[in-house]
Amino acid sequence: MSEKNTPRTWIITGATAGLGQALAEAALEAGENVVGTARRPERFGRLRERFGERLVPVEHDVRDTGAAAAVVGRAVDRFGGVDVLVNNAGVGQVGAAEEVTDGELHDMLAQHLLGPAALVRAVLPLMRRARAGAIVQMLSYGVVSGAMLLWIVYCRIVVELLAAVFRAAAVISNSQGQ
Numbered sequence: 001m002s003e004k005n006t007p008r009t010w011i012i013t014g015a016t017a018g019l020g021q022a023l024a025e026a027a028l029e030a031g032e033n034v035v036g037t038a039r040r041p042e043r044f045g046r047l048r049e050r051f052g053e054r055l056v057p058v059e060h061d062v063r064d065t066g067a068a069a070a071v072v073g074r075a076v077d078r079f080g081g082v083d084v085l086v087n088n089a090g091v092g093q094v095g096a097a098e099e100v101t102d103g104e105l106h107d108m109l110a111q112h113l114l115g116p117a118a119l120v121r122a123v124l125p126l127m128r129r130a131r132a133g134a135i136v137q138m139l140s141y142g143v144v145s146g147a148m149l150l151w152i153v154y155c156r157i158v159v160e161l162l163a164a165v166f167r168a169a170a171v172i173s174n175s176q177g178q
């Protein structure tokens, strides 16, 4: 919870399993509000039972960039704004580099670049107006290590995304200083 004891509002994509679910649970346990997304929102059952209406489950495929603004709109309608966006939803692509198809590449771009970028675009005007906000982008240690050839495509995409998020964050912090 924030210093003023006012709960913050988080949007966490892919919050029904793994890291996203753990983060959602931690935020809810700390008294925060969470808008959690997944393609199968029925898997929010346990968290909904525990935390009730402080968790808003939203069915959204992160590749559907046209629906990003509606996800943000759900947070605004229910909680009045967005303090933290966590771009977490994603899947790994494993295979030999020469076997990756165009379709698989497009899918990775949609999952890890276009989808998260659409959500960043949708929250930034709110965060600029509020002169505050945080955008968290889940990445992979493989980006740093570059250890596995199979992950080159994924790593390249997330490096680009990381750079974009940093630029967006710089814009928010510049506006805070004005």
Ligand SMILES: NC(=O)c1ccc[n+]([C@@H]2O[C@H](COP(=O)([O-])OP(=O)(O)OC[C@H]3O[C@@H](n4cnc5c(N)ncnc54)[C@H](OP(=O)(O)O)[C@@H]3O)[C@@H](O)[C@H]2O)c1
Binding pocket: 013, 014, 015, 016, 017, 018, 019, 020, 037, 038, 039, 040, 041, 043, 060, 061, 062, 063, 087, 088, 089, 090, 091, 092, 111, 138, 139, 140, 141
């Ligand atoms: N775990 C690792 O070792 C590792 C390593 C490197 C990077 N990462 C990154 O960390 C993030 C979380 O990984 P994880 O292992 O915790 O994932 P996970 O356990 O597989 O959970 C993925 C979550 O994302 C949702 N999801 C998957 N595809 C989606 C889509 N197209 N649209 C919306 N939601 C989607 C899933 O729900 P639905 O299937 O119902 O949509 C689920 O809630 C990912 O971005 C992953 O690339 C993880």
